[in-house]
Amino acid sequence: MEPLGWEFEESLFDSGSEIDTAAPSFPYTAKACAAKWFCGEIRNEDCAEVLTAKKFSGDLAYRQQNFQKALQEYSSCFLLLPSANTAMRRDVQESQARCLLHLGKHEEALGIAQKLEKDHHDGRVFSCAEF
Template identity: 30%
Template structure:
């Protein structure tokens, strides 16, 4: 009986010979017009075998992006719905929701974009980037509301969020009669930013190199955005407590759902999971007190 390893060839342990360095040719992606790309993908889809769901999903996703770029939003969303019917796990659902975000972003449908981001936050509650993007969406809604309210003054600030849309963060000085709507949007923006800040602080302890640098920059942008929104210390404390209740290492590890079957996944309603719990603190009630600091009231209209 041969002793284990006794039959190995000596050449396996010899040092590798020096190989001539052959310069690799640079790769250049092929670009073509959107209409031609759509035609090519449509032709490709007809050739995909019925059982090859992976390639079929890739082609349908590419078709949806092409359709959105040429302004055929209804057809793009119909293609996304076709993808949704064939989703079997959380990875598929995540790709579909991100695709919806991109389509709604392209057609400037901010309301549905926010709904898709809310679903992403429910599916991946510990993903800081989804929370930052959702905060960006609420801030964009505040910008839109301020531009429609002639009695509302605001000060534009430099860009602080670079996730989706790269919208400007603003500081609002609300006046009647839209106070409740503006306060709700303002508080939701603070809520998402504080959730993102908590996650970034937790995750940076496990990071290094360029990943840590990216988190540090995102944390700085989040801090700047909160400074512009200017919440009171009481608001910061209450919102942080609510948004940090489930941020414990054990629970964060347990809810890693990447690749899991959709049969056991329930997308909890965003309002019930976070917003309604925040409202129970009474921040927006008649006795909720001030949400922002006094300096916002001392700024006159431009």
């Protein structure tokens, strides 16, 4: 059977003898957060940390099926989000819609979903004044 023309030349590949396999001279230590660090009072004025804590608290409440508390956390997070943070704004709004569905508030959930779809198709950036 004839070759199909997709073979590689051996000269394209490094023999591997030049690869440094020695361990780094310093040990790597990953940072670790305490379990549920976001559940306590956040004393840091850093907006990003406050937003992350609120989002994580909402996620934990959702996982525990406490949808009312999760909705409150997501809603307070959304109010603090800068309009330029479109990825987190979308994530938080999707989370709000899921909570609303679990709480039987289908019209409100649908309203958020329609707004998200419209903004996605329009390529718009959200602003706090719109909600």
